[in-house]
Amino acid sequence: MKYKLILLTSFILFHLLSSQVKLYAQSIRNCGTDRHLEYQKKNIPGLKQKLIKQENNITKATKSRNNFSKGKQIIYIPVVFHVIWSLNIHNISNAQINSQIDILNQDYRRLNSDTSLTPNDFKAVAADVGIEFCLAHQDPDGNWTDGITRTHSSKSVFEMNTDEAKFTSTGGYDAWDATKYLNIWIVPSISDNGMGGILGYTQWPGGSWTTDGVVIAYKYIGNIGTAVAPFNLGRTATHEIGHWLGLSHIWGDDNGACWGSDNIDDTPNQAGSNYGCPTHPSISCSNNGDMFMNYMDYTDDTCMNIFTIDQKIRMLTVLDSIRPIIKTSGKCQANSIESNKNIIDFSISPNPSSFMLLLSWKNQSLAKKIEIKIIDVYGRVVIELTKESNKLNTNIKINNLEPGLYLINLKSGSMLGTKKLIIQ
Ligand SMILES: [Zn+2]
Secondary structure, three states: OHHHHHHHHHHHHHHHHHHHHHHHHHHOOOEOHHHHHHHHHHHOOOHHHHHHHHHHHHHHHHHOOOOHHHOOOOEEEEEEEEEEEOOHHHOOOHHHHHHHHHHHHHHOOOOOOOHHHOOHHHHOOEOOOOEEEEEOOEOOOOOEOOOEEEEEOOOOEEEOOOOHHHOHHHOOOOOOOOOOOEEEEEEOEEEEOOEOOOOEEEOOOOOOHHHOOEEEEHHHOOOOOOOOOOOOOOHHHHHHHHHHOOOOOOOOOOOOOOOOOOOOOOOOOOOOOOOOOOOOOOOOOOOOOOOOOEOOOOOOHHHOOEOEHHHHHHHHHHHHHHOOOHHHOOOOOHHHOOOOOOOOOEEEEOOOEOOEEEEEEOOOOOOOEEEEEEEEOOOOEEEEEEEEHHHOEEEEEOOOOOOEEEEEEEEEOOEEEEEEEEEO
16 A cells, blocks of 8 residues: 555656646746857857957947937848758748748838837837848848748757757758848757757857857747747747847846846846846836846746847847848848849839739740749748740739839849839
């Protein structure tokens, strides 16, 4: 009887513990960025000193940045997603990646549907950051891309500190030139020195370009497919890209004390990270309430809804000082792609169009088929068709497309052509 009792107790304890481990892994946000930074500072000679100098320069540049809010020009960041998959389920769909791009463009433009949940106390400092993200149209060789690479790997756990996801030689995939692209690796799972449960991590700005970018586990991308609650609204990427643009955690990474700072003036001083979704005001460090709904806290996706004006200034300053090329790299913006590989001679009429357009091409030495793609400013293919190339023209109905700037891409064998299309 006693033996049976011990067995029963052990059985219950085992299940209690294992369910808690499971709960911990899936319900508590855990970002690896600060530990990755500590590891790099310890192991990369000179990095610590370089980052101290860099921080001084950012602080100075941030203070002298004036009239930022008058500039209404949107900055576009070209993104490449590297999907590293071991099982089929890890190989998430283009639609799931597109949902992530949409979420980033809502959160960084303050077009998210939950801005009403920002407490009135903080509404005055809420910012439209003025940054948008698109899937890259051109790969590093200048060829057409949908902005997604897919790599089958025998590995399903990727060590954070050694950046295994970021190298083909360690089962991941080599970065595209990080001065020109934001690289985001999607992996089955991430470990920190053998410990699991990390949603994502980012290399702090100023490190090596070969490891620059963001790594996120496949369960925390976008809001469809494999996305798992409570991190199924794409805010893990919003948070990690905040790090990529130089934002720290809102509590200042001081293990619950009040001395640490996120170097942002308009976020309240806060003791530690918040989890789940507290009720405002949730007070610490004698503040009037933590800004737990900030994207740089650890709350659930449904709870997050704000970047502040000072966070915006810091992000734009970091872009200017550390990532100056990416804004003008031409890997994303529709208006900078035309000069590349315009080999197929074709015309669009009328342009601007509003209902139907006629696409005509010249009789060059084309392959039998010609592939036609219409792509929006975020790099998404919105119309795709294939025609016999000897037909020399085709009508395309475009009345379902929103007004705006698009690209028309033609491909026939090795020949390519690209033009801008405006839909009114
Ligand atoms: Zn973080």
